[in-house]
Amino acid sequence: MADRAPGRPGEQPTRSTRSGPGVVLVALYGLLALAATGRSVLQITEYFDRAPLAYVLSAVAAVIYLVATVALARGDRTSRRVALAAISVELVGVLVVGLASYLAPQAFPDKTVWSHFGSGYGYVPLVLPVLGLLWLRRTGRSPHDGDGDTAAGGRSVAA
Amino acid sequence: MFYPLTVVVFVAALALMGLSGWYAARSRLVDDRLLLVGVVVELGLLVQLVVALVHLGDVAGGSSEQATFTAYAVTLPFVLPAAIFLALKEKTRWAMGVVVVGAFGIAVMTARLQQIWNLGG
Numbered sequence: 320m321a322d323r324a325p326g327r328p329g330e331q332p333t334r335s336t337r338s339g340p341g342v343v344l345v346a347l348y349g350l351l352a353l354a355a356t357g358r359s360v361l362q363i364t365e366y367f368d369r370a371p372l373a374y375v376l377s378a379v380a381a382v383i384y385l386v387a388t389v390a391l392a393r394g395d396r397t398s399r400r401v402a403l404a405a406i407s408v409e410l411v412g413v414l415v416v417g418l419a420s421y422l423a424p425q426a427f428p429d430k431t432v433w434s435h436f437g438s439g440y441g442y443v444p445l446v447l448p449v450l451g452l453l454w455l456r457r458t459g460r461s462p463h464d465g466d467g468d469t470a471a472g473g474r475s476v477a478a
Numbered sequence: 479m480f481y482p483l484t485v486v487v488f489v490a491a492l493a494l495m496g497l498s499g500w501y502a503a504r505s506r507l508v509d510d511r512l513l514l515v516g517v518v519v520e521l522g523l524l525v526q527l528v529v530a531l532v533h534l535g536d537v538a539g540g541s542s543e544q545a546t547f548t549a550y551a552v553t554l555p556f557v558l559p560a561a562i563f564l565a566l567k568e569k570t571r572w573a574m575g576v577v578v579v580g581a582f583g584i585a586v587m588t589a590r591l592q593q594i595w596n597l598g599g
Contacts, residue, residue: 337564337568338568338570339568339570339572340572340575341572342564342565342567342568342572342573342575342576343572343575343576343579345564345576346561346564346575346576346579346580347579349560350579350580350582350583353553353557353583353587357546357549357550357553357590360542360545360546360549361542361543361545361546364542364545365540365542365543392564
């Protein structure tokens with residue numbers, strides 16, 4: 320599909336975001352997208368009046384996870400930018416909502432994916448964007464690291 | 479819900495998770511044994527889907543509980559094929575990570591399905 324065979328320098332300037340550890344990242348994002356979508360559909364259809372802010376945020380989170388999943392799985396140049404934007408919003412979202420849910424609990428009578436820094440989901444929503452950004456950075460910077468190695472050593476050669 | 483079926487699916491999903499985790503540690507790729515366990519999980523999920531749809535009317539709570547219940551039951555059979563598809567294309571040990579994540583998701587969603595069912599008591 321989007322990724323070419325390795326060994327054609329110049330055609331594929333960056334490593335695919337789907338190769339190696341990236342494929343696990345895609346899976347995690349997909350799972351979180353499912354979880355967030357399921358939760359927000361139930362919340363919005365049934366209890367919307369109870370906590371509109373929290374439920375709108377759940378829906379926003381669901382959409383962002385879906386976008387990030389697809390963008391990471393595609394992994395071409397445009398998708399990288401989309402993934403970068405989605406994951407950045409996600410990181411800001413989980414930090415702001417996480418903090419707000421402690422400081423202003425009355426605004427969040429019910430949980431969202433992001434409240435309490437994602438504690439209801441094993442803090443995966445907090446860890447995932449950090450991993451995602453590191454991964455985008457790493458795949459973007461190591462052009463000669465092309466063929467999905469198993470060594471995950473963080474050897475990011477600063478240009 | 480048919481409780482024994484839920485237990486079978488749940489245990490099979492955990493077994494798949496354990497097996498793929500072990501494969502990841504040994505740097506092994508998808509093979510027949512892994513696929514066989516996957517098929518057991520998948521068959522269980524398909525039967526579960528049929529059972530869920532037949533008994534949909536018995537789900538307690540409002541229409542949205544029924545909607546969530548249906549959404550989970552319908553989504554579940556798609557998770558494993560997607561995970562296996564990604565895993566087959568990836569020729570490193572990370573492929574097994576995808577199966578671990580997928581199997582974990584199936585276990586959680588199956589438990590959730592049973593939870594919604596139990597709301598009615």
